[in-house]
Amino acid sequence: MCGIVGYVGFRKTAEVLMNGLKRLEYRGYDSAGIAVFHQGKIEIRRRLGKLTHLEELVGEEVFNGRAGIGHTRWATHGRPSDENAHPHKAGRIAVVHNGIIENYLPLREFLKKKGRIFTSETDTEVISHLIDGFVEEGSSFPEAVRIALDKVRGSYALGILFEGDEKGLIAARKESPLVIGLGEGEYFIASDIPPILPYTRDFIFMEDGEIAHLSPEGIRIFDARGTEVSKEPKRVNWNPLMAEKGGFKHFMLKEIFEQPRAVIDTIRGRLSEEMGDVFLEGVPLDAPVLKRIQRIFLIACGTSYHAALVGKFLIEGLCRIPVEADIGSEFRYRNPILGDDTLLVAISQSGETADTLAALREGKRRGAMTLAICNVVESSLARDADHVIYTHAGPEIGVASTKTFVTQLVILFLLALRMGRGLGIVSQRDGRGLIEELVRIPHLMEEMLKASQQVLEVAKKYLPARDFLYLGRGINYPIALEGALKLKEISYVHAEGYPAGEMKHGPIALIDREMPVVVLATRNNVYEKVISNIEEVKAREGRVIALVSQSDREIIHKADDVLFIPETHPFLTPILLTLPLQLLAYHMADLKGTDVDQPRNLAKSVTVE
16 A cells, blocks of 8 residues: 555645645655656655655755656565655656556566666556657557556556656556545645645546546546546545545544455465466475475464464465464573474564564574565565565554454465465365455455444443453454454453353353353354354353354344354455454444544554563
């Protein structure tokens, strides 16, 4: 996730862009840059780090042009650096981009053979070279953009300048958000509404495949076939703070609803549906390497540890290699047994978690192969590990992890499937089936999020409760732990998660009519066992909130409240179960009036032991 902004009009262009980037910095803070016309040429200013660094670079510079584009970056391809910061310029074309170009490597090689010289590691730079090349061959600016985008596979929201059209810009969208703002004699583009809101309340929301040409004379919009279309503007009456949160009350709620998109971005370019296999760039998991691995450690803290517990089920289930999930703060103090036949996987959202970093370094010292799963390019964990797989969740502003947890589950599933295929344990046919189910998950997540109002009613009903018990079995029990943690973190209500089979070994003593019990009871190989747990809770007058498979009608008569979960492969059910538990914690916290985005005593990244 990155933020882009563009402007055509009579104001000081650089000032409009910088003000817009300030309202987009929550979408990325690795680097920032602007491209502005000055005396007919495109001038680029860009800088590594937060936006304040770019402000210092631009200073009091004055540009006389009336069109420009800006960008704030969340790195996906290429480390954070001045060179990898946007905008990217090739010849007479400058581009800012939010999204992922899946086929950038073959495009890059094709362009290099034509004599094109690249100055960055990004996927975006191929777009500027493609467009510039077609302009050189005689195409008009709009034609060159259309031809270039026909060759691109992936997602994009683009702002494009051309040193032959100094009063205009082109915007294009495919699977990444982009809006156009309509002013009086001026026009804007942006990834979100906030940068434009100070200037206008009238917006056009671009659709996939559309290309727009903005100039002082107006806006022309073309569909994917090149046919000009007419679109009615919509008026938005959000205040600036609500606009920054996309109309949601809190960043956490916005990020919960961003999860389907985060999953799409995380699996994009990594699936071979025909081969039933997974491509993890730069991670050597072919058969000779895999056959040396006799044991796997998954190391993490907090929410990431719950992802590791799910990963244990996934890897053992698909690879038949012994896996231990360990808490980072405990791992190195127990003198763990590992060596060159061990794979150590460290999981962290920020890549800066002190305990997880220390565990990874201990694993390397003892000769283990190390792999990082994290969300931040060039973080300490990513640099220290032998190999890294990035989640593509984008920036997460709320302290309580939501979309980063779900994307960690997705990466662990991809890792397990790649290893299972590499070892020959998962057949091509079974691999195809698993990938088909994974591709369905974002749509099923969208369906789950439609139940937010129903979850709110459950939260209202149980608002007076001072204690909750969460139960799950098998691969679902780590999600019970995660659900309880979310409730504790943001609502300050005491909650405990347990494997359901352990209930009668202690927690059952707590159950009475004042104790709500959240039971994860989707259909799997331990379904009947979970039914027995529900019966035991009801026998002690406990109140049951059951999360059950869509087709299940048996539990309706046993539980006090039921939330239905779409049916998928049991290995992917934890992803779907996570969403209603996040919503339950959110609504409980919101009803209690706590600081949802910044809960007391917590920090986003724990960088000390």
